[in-house]
Amino acid sequence: MRALTHLDRLEAESIHILRETVAEADRPVMLYSIGKDSAVMLHLAKKAFFPSPLPFPLLHVDTTWKFRDMYALRDKVGGEAGTELLVYKNPEAERQAINPFDHGPLHTDMWKTEGLKQALDKYGFDAAFGGARRDEEKSRAKERVFSFRDRKHRWDPKRQRPELWSLYNVRKNKGESMRVFPLSNWTELDVWQYIMRERIEIVPLYFAAERPTVERDGLLLMVDDERFPLDGEKPVMRKVRFRTLGCYPLSGAVESEAATVEDIVAEMLLTKTSERQGRAIDKDGGSASMEKKKQEGYF
């Protein structure tokens, strides 16, 4: 008899979670952030419902500040047959031209947290899949697979529903919703191994290449377009790649030679820093900042 490998088991669990949500929620949606975790989650969803097309749309809550390579992959994915991609931009943030250079934490708050809440309310989604993993960050390590949110999208870490076995309580009253995390039990290594095994397409920015960069506040930032205000700095071509992707002015690059998924995995295994280290977003607000954001309705 065939013995299941670790990845087989993770895959089966994630598919179970995806199907359970679709069976019980009224209007599910998948948050698609274009990163490697989203890519894996989307691949799992295709497997879960094959040969049916995806029974829910993808939603990209856009900040207008993603890398150009990310938009290219997003549009390619959104154009595939059987895939419906919704793009939402917070009109208020757009009107005020909120950006990471001038507005600091307000950028994430308005584009991402507020944008997400607005989009969920606009379309009436009652369950939203997210690609977060428990190994990423310590408040995420505490979160349930099915994370209940009240009418204002808030997470109450002290009153989480008990979650026994693989029995998920998807019930809620009108206006309340669920954030669902099919990758809860995956580690960063699992994600890369799965990308390798399943040959999943990811944004090229994960691979090392010569890119124009400047160094700011200890982060190596890529000058991805002309909106990057240069303060007398001269972008330097460096061979870099990104461990996580977000808004380009907030994503720190690492110098690297990794040109294949194997190289990336080897490099990641030998590194001494965590993947979220290159993210400016986790730091504003002290050691509890992610928890606070989640309570406010962030993913």
Next chain:
Amino acid sequence: MSRPLESDQDLIRRDVRAWLAEQERKELLRFITCGSVDDGKSTLIGRLLYESKQIFDDQLEALESDSKRHGTQGAKIDFALLVDGLSAEREQGITIDVAYRFFTSARRKFIVADTPGHEQYTRNMVTGASTADLAVLLVDARKGVLTQTRRHSYLAKLVGIRQFVLAVNKMDLVDYDQAAFDSICTDYCAFAEQIGIEHWAAIPVSGLGGDNIMSRSDATAWYSGPTLLEHLDSVPIDVTSDAEKPFRMPVQWVNRPNQNFRGFSGQMASGSIAPGAEVRVLPSGRTTRIDRIVTMDGNQDEAVAGQSVTLTFADEIDCSRGDVIALASDPPEAADQFEATIVWMADEELLPGRGYWLKLGTQTVTAMIQEPKYEINVNTLEHLAAKTLGLNGIGVAELATDREIVFEPYAVEGASPNKALGGFILIDKLSNTTVACGMLHFALRRALNIHRQHLDVSRETHAHLKGQKPAVLWFTGLSGAGKSTIANLVEKKLAARGRHTFLLDGDNIRHGLNRDLGFTEADRIENIRRVGEVARLMSDAGLIVLTAFISPFRAERHMVRRMVPEGEFFEIFVDTPLAEAEKRDVKGLYAKARSGELKNFTGIDSPYEPPEHAEIHIDTTALSADEAADLIVEKLVGRR
């Protein structure tokens, strides 16, 4: 994420694929740490992560600065802060909810759930335990086995954990004294035997000092057993037992992209399956053969327990979410009455007789729980008489579901538990929170043996003789809303049209049939249940039954609706604002309730849950009683 062992780094540099292939072959062990508050669970895990080099430099930096700010270890690193991820936890120095962490050894991958020690958060401990293979039970060497040690052992055993480690912690604080260790082991041994824990090992450790966690301690020369990690690495785990049981798959979702494809998706609970195998769909009992096992990577020759698959059948037979596909020659049972162990996890206590959602596998039904047969004192294991279960109460009770469910007994002697078809949760119908979990013992025989007597004069005959279609008109609303008044008028109008009717009025019933019931929440539920049963019998006799009861809870009205054939139940919401009803106060009851003389009065100190989908909505501020009665008669007579 988990980092590789230092010894592996050469291989990673040389041939990362070879190293990854090795990782794929590693077994996974899921374990929990549990025990009483302050026994050092989080510190122990933090120590395990730290010593197995799972901590990145930036995390270590953050930990050092956190330790200075919130730590309880003075200038030293407070390892607990690595796992206590919520700010409330770091501030109070306690664990509130379970944290999942990941690490790797040379042989195994580990997912460890650090569970809270406070009794108040027992439900979170059970959450962690339900998916674990092993429990590390921490005991403070100075305090020995405590109530919470016993409670957690009991709960872990109850949800099916079969391997235990008694980690006698803080050995540094008792000078690594062997006698202290031995005495705790003797104590625990007696308890373990009592509750039937077969496999357990005791290890003297210090989370703070790192003794016997990764490396052997010189301070405990008298101890010759393995270190904690050595033990976790070598303890036998059952990976194949589900695959060796007969095939079962709860259907999660029917996959139907077009007319030509109909597949049944689910995660296999047990056994293995191949195309051509004869299967039975339960509870209907129809049989067919598996045609294909469909995946995005092509059709499979075989699938085994744990896999998520899509199956197609050789024949077109009915099958939908909630059904279970099973080996035709060895199917599970279906029943609607059970005995079960229930762990209550909500602040509001169990209401015997109230309908709760019961979810088991992919089946969701309404279940009513009887008064517990007994509650278990986890300290002494005594069986105590109980009328209900409160927060963290564990008891054994009988329960009845409104339709048959396919199940297997949870606990199996000498084998892994049937989690997928034996474990269930109870969900409150109003708040939708998970209020309890339970484990089915067996079906009650009377569910199998008491069949309803077949009646020669059927309900159709009764109705035909009366020349009418039976119905139950269920008036609900606040006290003084006008239910009885309108119901009376409706009955008169129906009688004038030659209809056979009967009016069940709240006050009258309470003088007779239900005079043994009071006004507690439980009694109100029983009151409605009895009225529902009477109304159903009368409608079987062909009558149009009118009932006028406050019936404040949605769950109970829903329960009655389920008793009556579809299309014959009319929920009539007599909608009068509280202020208006109180102003009328025909019986002077509101005044009494306001003065505190009358307790549990609906609208005052007990809630009224308005109907969400009433068949008829009467706004008494817009319609007179007579107009309302006309409207109802019209609706009833107008139905097809």
